[in-house]
Amino acid sequence: MSTYGFLTTHHPFEVKTHKLKMVPKQSFLQVPKTHFRRWACSVTPKSNTQSPLREVFSSEPKQPSYQKLDRVVCKFGGSSLADAGRLKEVGKLVRMQLEKTQRYPVVVLSAMGTTTNELLQAGELALKEGIVDISSIRKRAYQACEELHLSKEDLVDPLLTTLDQLLLGIKFIKELSPRTKDYLVSFGERLSVRIFAAYLRQSEGLPTEPFDAFDLGFVTNSHFTNADLLEESFSRIRDCFERLVQQHTLAVVTGFIAKDKQGNITTLGRGGSDLTAAALGAALGCSEVQVWKDVDGILSTDPRIVSDAIPVPFVTFQEAFEMAYFGAKVLHPIAMQPAMRHNIPIRVKNSYNPEHPGTVIKSRREHPSENPVTAISLKRKCHLVDIESTRMLGAHGFLAELFKVFGERRVSIDVIATSEVSVSLTLDPKAFDTRDKEELEVELSKIASVQFSGEKAIISLVSNVSRSTEILARAMQVLWKENIDVEMISQGASKFNISFIVEDTHADAAVRALHGEFFRHS
Ligand SMILES: Nc1ncnc2c1ncn2[C@@H]1O[C@H](COP(=O)(O)OP(=O)(O)O)[C@@H](O)[C@H]1O
Numbered sequence: 055m056s057t058y059g060f061l062t063t064h065h066p067f068e069v070k071t072h073k074l075k076m077v078p079k080q081s082f083l084q085v086p087k088t089h090f091r092r093w094a095c096s097v098t099p100k101s102n103t104q105s106p107l108r109e110v111f112s113s114e115p116k117q118p119s120y121q122k123l124d125r126v127v128c129k130f131g132g133s134s135l136a137d138a139g140r141l142k143e144v145g146k147l148v149r150m151q152l153e154k155t156q157r158y159p160v161v162v163l164s165a166m167g168t169t170t171n172e173l174l175q176a177g178e179l180a181l182k183e184g185i186v187d188i189s190s191i192r193k194r195a196y197q198a199c200e201e202l203h204l205s206k207e208d209l210v211d212p213l214l215t216t217l218d219q220l221l222l223g224i225k226f227i228k229e230l231s232p233r234t235k236d237y238l239v240s241f242g243e244r245l246s247v248r249i250f251a252a253y254l255r256q257s258e259g260l261p262t263e264p265f266d267a268f269d270l271g272f273v274t275n276s277h278f279t280n281a282d283l284l285e286e287s288f289s290r291i292r293d294c295f296e297r298l299v300q301q302h303t304l305a306v307v308t309g310f311i312a313k314d315k316q317g318n319i320t321t322l323g324r325g326g327s328d329l330t331a332a333a334l335g336a337a338l339g340c341s342e343v344q345v346w347k348d349v350d351g352i353l354s355t356d357p358r359i360v361s362d363a364i365p366v367p368f369v370t371f372q373e374a375f376e377m378a379y380f381g382a383k384v385l386h387p388i389a390m391q392p393a394m395r396h397n398i399p400i401r402v403k404n405s406y407n408p409e410h411p412g413t414v415i416k417s418r419r420e421h422p423s424e425n426p427v428t429a430i431s432l433k434r435k436c437h438l439v440d441i442e443s444t445r446m447l448g449a450h451g452f453l454a455e456l457f458k459v460f461g462e463r464r465v466s467i468d469v470i471a472t473s474e475v476s477v478s479l480t481l482d483p484k485a486f487d488t489r490d491k492e493e494l495e496v497e498l499s500k501i502a503s504v505q506f507s508g509e510k511a512i513i514s515l516v517s518n519v520s521r522s523t524e525i526l527a528r529a530m531q532v533l534w535k536e537n538i539d540v541e542m543i544s545q546g547a548s549k550f551n552i553s554f555i556v557e558d559t560h561a562d563a564a565v566r567a568l569h570g571e572f573f574r575h576s
Pocket residue numbers: 130131132133134164325346347348349351352353354355356357358381382383384385429
């Protein structure tokens with residue numbers, strides 16, 4: 055076999071033609087044929103797609119029509135806010151920013167430490183065991199208040215009492231809907247901004263005010279647990295900021311949460327505070343959005359797999375998006391969207407090592423990178439679905455019907471490989487539940503024979519795809535030596551990504567081997 059076509063897609067798309075790309079034979083000569091089983095075809099993003107990403111990644115950056123604020127947005131995630139000691143450190147970083155720019159930054163906070171997970175666990179416990187227990191959340195909030203010399207009665211008790219009542223409600227009604235989950239997890243961010251703003255005001259003497267993002271114009275649709283920010287949010291945020299936040303006020307805003315048009319609290323998906331920060335930066339025309347984490351910026355791969363992963367000084371918005379979408383937990387995938395549209399750089403910094411320059415994310419690379427691979431990301435526990443048409447449909451009709459089934463259930467496809475009548479694709483198990491899976495199986499089996507297999511991993515090389523021959527040859531050599539079978543291979547329509555599907559049990563070894571190959575001399 056000497057011709058192959060490749061693609062990746064996660065946008066809504068239409069299939070145009072099976073445009074196969076020639077790949078020189080010699081690049082695969084040393085790799086046994088059995089090494090790959092699935093190949094991908096070329097898919098073109100649909101021009102009238104509703105996807106917000108489509109608009110972002112196809113359009114030129116817009117210049118804000120309003121006056122640029124020389125303010126920066128500083129977002130601190132849960133890993134930077136584990137306890138009172140960390141809140142003090144973050145306070146120093148905020149002061150440093152103020153001294154540097156002589157302007158108050160806009161601060162965005164996530165929930166402290168692992169509060170969001172604990173809130174979700176408390177919800178499950180109330181639902182399944184009828185036990186209402188917020189002790190870990192109360193303990194963290196009380197300890198922070200005590201160590202920062204703040205009054206817990208005024209600051210956190212009202213919220214904790216409401217949280218207790220909510221869990222009692224879950225216990226008795228025996229229901230924990232996505233809407234209730236969003237209300238439940240919102241307590242994490244609402245607690246942290248109140249504590250931190252009070253600390254900055256009381257101990258640092260700064261004119262600080264806490265704000266819930268929904269009071270500052272953040273409005274979403276009603277897709278609870280993973281809501282989309284509505285376009286009108288941007289003008290609303292500007293208006294609310296002008297009305298509610300004085301020039302001499304340091305606003306501390308909740309990340310992650312918003313409200314829908316009916317007034318229900320919604321959330322922007324796990325890790326969504328990054329998006330809150332980017333949206334604020336875009337709406338207010340800030341000069342930079344800083345995202346403070348517990349690592350020295352975006353690293354060449356997940357440091358929990360490769361302990362000597364190295365910081366990547368520069369990535370483009372598209373590269374950062376590909377990384378985040380394909381599993382790099384460091385940034386929320388959609389966070390790049392507003393920043394890119396308004397051409398606002400995002401800087402990823404380490405709150406534990408503030409001197410380190412971190413990573414800058416911008417529109418364009420000034421100098422081409424020497425390394426063909428920018429970073430490697432990993433998305434685990436994916437489903438691989440093999441679908442073969444059982445009807446006499448042409449490729450267009452078959453694929454159209456197929457994608458309608460996924461589209462109607464809002465299940466997005468990560469990686470796909472097609473021939474005229476058979477398709478292999480991967481699905482993120484977090485994007486659908488057992489009922490969705492059953493429904494998908496029923497609907498798909500009306501037009502095709504379907505086989506789901508779980509426990510697969512997508513390894514993505516975020517890379518310069520114009521060097522794909524070299525990248526593929528080197529990657530395949532390495533995986534072959536490690537005896538790792540590649541079940542599917544796909545080259546991004548975006549031109550920034552080459553993905554391999556392997557057994558989940560081989561994922562760590564594959565990432566280590568690939569990292570060794572592409573970052574050995576860095
Ligand atoms: N490529 C990567 N670069 C940096 N960090 C990564 C990468 N992949 C995974 N991570 C993980 O992401 C974590 C930071 O993201 P997260 O915990 O969401 O931060 P925060 O809670 O501060 O927003 C790091 O501690 C690291 O373990």
